[in-house]
Amino acid sequence: MSHIHLPDGVLSPVFWVPGFIICFALLWFFTKRIKGEEAKKKIPLTGVAAGLMLIFMSVPLGFLPVHLGLAVLCGILVGPALGFTAAFAVNTILALLGHGGFTVIGINTLLMGGEAVLGCYIFRALSRRTGKTSSAVISNIIALLITTALMVLIVSSAVGAAHALPIHDHGHEIEAAHGAEDFSFLTFTGWSAAAIIIAAGILIESFATGLIVRFLSKIRPDLIH
Numbered sequence: 001m002s003h004i005h006l007p008d009g010v011l012s013p014v015f016w017v018p019g020f021i022i023c024f025a026l027l028w029f030f031t032k033r034i035k036g037e038e039a040k041k042k043i044p045l046t047g048v049a050a051g052l053m054l055i056f057m058s059v060p061l062g063f064l065p066v067h068l069g070l071a072v073l074c075g076i077l078v079g080p081a082l083g084f085t086a087a088f089a090v091n092t093i094l095a096l097l098g099h100g101g102f103t104v105i106g107i108n109t110l111l112m113g114g115e116a117v118l119g120c121y122i123f124r125a126l127s128r129r130t131g132k133t134s135s136a137v138i139s140n141i142i143a144l145l146i147t148t149a150l151m152v153l154i155v156s157s158a159v160g161a162a163h164a165l166p167i168h169d170h171g172h173e174i175e176a177a178h179g180a181e182d183f184s185f186l187t188f189t190g191w192s193a194a195a196i197i198i199a200a201g202i203l204i205e206s207f208a209t210g211l212i213v214r215f216l217s218k219i220r221p222d223l224i225h
Contacts, residue, residue: 002111002144002151003057003069003094008101015154019106026113027088030081042078045223049074050086053112054093066201071112072119072140073209077216077223083116084109107154111147119143132217132224137210144202 033039049070056068075083091108094100100108122139123132217224 002115002147003091003100003108004104004111004151004155005100006104006155008103010101011103011107015157016103016106019104019110021106023088023106023109023113026084026110030084033081034085039079039082042082046074046078046082046086049077049083050090053086053090057090057094057099061204064200064204065197066204068205068208069112069115070205070209070212071115072123072143072205073136073212075116075118075120076123076136076139076209076213080117080120083120084113087113087116111151114150115143115147118146133210133214136213137206140206140209141202144205148198148202 034043053070053074056070058067060067071083071087074086077083078086088105088109091100091105091112094108095102095105119139119142122142123135126135126138213224
């Protein structure tokens with residue numbers, strides 16, 4: 001997952017105000033699509049999926065500064081509309097816990113909600129031609145690559161020439177702008193180290209998502225359409 005951990009006052013209103021406008025517009029659009037008995041039955045499952053997202057986002061994976069987000073899994077289980085709504089709820093709670101300011105809720109919802117929406121649609125398209133496990137892995141990789149690229153673009157555009165502003169991706173703080181050259185992981189430094197951590201995070205989360213989908217397909221195939 002891609003999640004920006006910037007405190008309030010860092011991002012200019014030029015960035016976070018449109019983020020909120022687009023976020024609320026999409027929330028309105030998606031909530032209009034939540035109707036019918038099948039959608040109502042998935043609301044409790046949405047709460048469970050959102051809870052899992054919060055738990056996994058709070059647990060780093062040992063020596064690798066990575067945490068799982070499971071936004072794509074949420075989208076696969078409950079669909080794009082409920083998945084995007086869950087992403088908004090999760091990011092609001094994370095802001096209350098100090099994982100980023102309130103001004104980045106809109107942008108973070110667009111990133112995580114985008115993972116849920118993209119992952120869901122890609123999974124549905126691939127699962128018609130191949131197995132659900134491989135479809136989940138591939139859809140997770142594609143969705144995370146896109147949202148991570150968007151996150152880097154947003155942050156680099158927002159901070160401009162600012163020196164060493166912290167951003168957060170996959171559980172690790174990466175120094176932006178001029179501070180990137182000081183970042184290190186194992187024998188790698190700078191953006192090479194950052195790229196390795198991001199790639200590792202994407203692969204770990206993708207395989208975890210595939211394993212969970214595989215397990216649910218066996219015991220509760222009705223949850224995986």
